[in-house]
Amino acid sequence: MSNSGNYEAVAADIKKLLHQPEYDDGSAGPVLVRLAWHSAGTYDAETDTGGSNGAGMRYEAEGGDPANAGLQHARTFLEPVKEKHPWLTYADLWTLAGIIAIKEMDGPTIPWKPGRTDYVDDSKLPPRGRLPDGAQGADHVRFIFYRMGFNDQEIVALSGAHNLGRTHKDRSGFHGPWVPNPTRFSNQYFRLMVELEWKPKTLDNGVKQFVHYDEDLDEELMMLPSDLALIQDKEFAPWVKKYAADKELFYRDFSAAFAKLVELGIKRDESGKIVNADNVKGGYIS
Numbered sequence: 001m002s003n004s005g006n007y008e009a010v011a012a013d014i015k016k017l018l019h020q021p022e023y024d025d026g027s028a029g030p031v032l033v034r035l036a037w038h039s040a041g042t043y044d045a046e047t048d049t050g051g052s053n054g055a056g057m058r059y060e061a062e063g064g065d066p067a068n069a070g071l072q073h074a075r076t077f078l079e080p081v082k083e084k085h086p087w088l089t090y091a092d093l094w095t096l097a098g099i100i101a102i103k104e105m106d107g108p109t110i111p112w113k114p115g116r117t118d119y120v121d122d123s124k125l126p127p128r129g130r131l132p133d134g135a136q137g138a139d140h141v142r143f144i145f146y147r148m149g150f151n152d153q154e155i156v157a158l159s160g161a162h163n164l165g166r167t168h169k170d171r172s173g174f175h176g177p178w179v180p181n182p183t184r185f186s187n188q189y190f191r192l193m194v195e196l197e198w199k200p201k202t203l204d205n206g207v208k209q210f211v212h213y214d215e216d217l218d219e220e221l222m223m224l225p226s227d228l229a230l231i232q233d234k235e236f237a238p239w240v241k242k243y244a245a246d247k248e249l250f251y252r253d254f255s256a257a258f259a260k261l262v263e264l265g266i267k268r269d270e271s272g273k274i275v276n277a278d279n280v281k282g283g284y285i286s
């Protein structure tokens, strides 16, 4: 295994695969960000279970969760990187790929540390049902994110990732992108949430979302019910407005919250070595 621990080489290879002319809006970036988020967003602080350590989505019980529909595309995009750098764990690859993708799409720099390990079997997977449901409102969003240990400000900051990518009828049942340019990170999601008029729409599959017809694009932009809950809730709304007005503030807060997300459940010693790896292979690479 040559070049073991060469994360610069890994990062360079991730950058090279982002351009995917045949896929969605021409980029693997958004779905890679969602992979990183869903790998980590199963964390439960009370039982200290779930989180990005383990890369449980390789197993059917987690990978086949309807909440993770579509993320097989992200894992497939990354497979050549794993093959080229076999010393790398999937758990590190998935989190790093999300962070590289955000940066390459004009987003903030997000601190990242290696050392995550991969489960060797499916005995420690988090139960299904820990990821948020876009059809629901503020109470549900708080229930999910408080469980991970996030506060209201961090919830709003993280939600700004919906500036990227789109919803797919054959994955979540929702349809369309949030912003006109969904492969460029910015605070536009918050600006459009504040500035535009969002009308309820029931899709032909019965799924309810909110839409705004964009004339230049000749396409409908969308918001999930859980997105608009942020502007309707009196504790969330001030953060939506702050991030709509101040891109620098959003980038700073998003970076901090995303760095926290991919470290949930991971305990490190002073050298950065992960000390609670269990039932896993791989481990810290010096």
Ligand code: ZEM
Pocket (backbone or CB within 6 Å): 030, 031, 033, 034, 037, 070, 132, 133, 134, 135, 141, 158, 159, 161, 162, 164, 165, 166, 167, 168, 169, 171, 172, 173, 174, 224, 226, 258
């Ligand atoms: Zn999402 N998200 N998300 N999200 N998400 C989708 C797509 C993307 C919610 C949600 O239900 C959905 C966060 C929070 C929450 C991304 C990143 C992050 C989709 C569409 C849904 C339904 C899936 C599909 O059909 O392909 C809910 C309810 C959330 C919280 C309340 C957080 C936090 C994220 C990262 C920090 C991204 C990048 C996408 C776009 C994926 C793609 O394939 O384009």
